[in-house]
Amino acid sequence: MMGKRRGSGIIVENVTVTYRNGHTALRNASFTMPRGSIAALIGVNGAGKSTLFKAIMGFLPLASGTISILDMPAKKALARNLVAYVPQAEEVDWNFPILVEDVVMMGRYGHMNFLRIPSRRDRRIVDEALARVNMSDFRTRQIGELSGGQKKRVFLARALAQESAVILLDEPFTGVDLTTEEQIVDLLGELRREGKVMLVSTHDLGSVPHFCDYSVFVKGTVIAFGPTETTFTEANLEAAFGGALRHFVLGGQELHDDEDPRRVKVITDDERPFVLYGGERLKAKTEEKDKGDGNAS
Numbered sequence: 001m002m003g004k005r006r007g008s009g010i011i012v013e014n015v016t017v018t019y020r021n022g023h024t025a026l027r028n029a030s031f032t033m034p035r036g037s038i039a040a041l042i043g044v045n046g047a048g049k050s051t052l053f054k055a056i057m058g059f060l061p062l063a064s065g066t067i068s069i070l071d072m073p074a075k076k077a078l079a080r081n082l083v084a085y086v087p088q089a090e091e092v093d094w095n096f097p098i099l100v101e102d103v104v105m106m107g108r109y110g111h112m113n114f115l116r117i118p119s120r121r122d123r124r125i126v127d128e129a130l131a132r133v134n135m136s137d138f139r140t141r142q143i144g145e146l147s148g149g150q151k152k153r154v155f156l157a158r159a160l161a162q163e164s165a166v167i168l169l170d171e172p173f174t175g176v177d178l179t180t181e182e183q184i185v186d187l188l189g190e191l192r193r194e195g196k197v198m199l200v201s202t203h204d205l206g207s208v209p210h211f212c213d214y215s216v217f218v219k220g221t222v223i224a225f226g227p228t229e230t231t232f233t234e235a236n237l238e239a240a241f242g243g244a245l246r247h248f249v250l251g252g253q254e255l256h257d258d259e260d261p262r263r264v265k266v267i268t269d270d271e272r273p274f275v276l277y278g279g280e281r282l283k284a285k286t287e288e289k290d291k292g293d294g295n296a297s
């Protein structure tokens, strides 16, 4: 396990990515996040979140700029198998006939020689990864026969089996029920305590302050980034989502039977609402969690 907490996790500096059709999806994007932390990548559809992931993974060339991972050039970190990617559901061919346990074993390929014969250790790591996402009972199922949330957990298990220090998760909560989302959030918290670096793209605004240490707002570039405490603000949400967000302010008789003057503001992109109480938002729970015994069940 990674015990190291110091040093930088991911540094993206002035990155520009242009697709082959000439469309520049990201221009001069920059942000940094340290080791042992979780950052949310927040932005509307088409803002460039997946493009950023693909650029970090080396799937797309950079027109300019640099990316460094764990204090080394991204290429080197990728070659050392230090980065795992959990793709969006739409990017996977679910008709491909493959068993759950074989998907997770793919996470071990980078550790095997070209014959790809799993060792006892590889099998043990796959078993542990499946157990950690509560999918052991499904190991001999075809991946295409699972629910959306179960598929996500299998791909998360593949990332765990890879034993990489960095995990990129593209929309891990889309199509996932609340219990599964909570399990995934707990697991990410455990991984953070192990010193891993996690970048999570999400539309699920309500959960960001609960588990993300850093927020990165994307809109064709990085328009704001920093600690969630200070960066996950109404102004930045507005800047990132513009008219796509809906606001409700509840107060008076709508909210209270008594004379309580306090009001609640709800900001939502219709997935999970983000609630501000009397102009102040709920304090992130992450620190409280960290102070616990670290034994999330």
Ligand SMILES: Nc1ncnc2c1ncn2[C@@H]1O[C@H](COP(=O)(O)OP(=O)(O)OP(=O)(O)O)[C@@H](O)[C@H]1O
Residues within 6 Å of the ligand: 019, 020, 021, 023, 024, 025, 043, 044, 045, 046, 047, 048, 049, 050, 051, 052
């Ligand atoms: N292969 C491609 N060729 C050309 N343009 C592309 C390609 N893939 C994406 N784009 C464009 O790049 C921009 C950013 O897309 P990207 O997929 O990174 O957005 P996103 O923030 O991940 O959105 P979503 O929330 O829908 O996943 C969009 O305008 C999109 O149309």
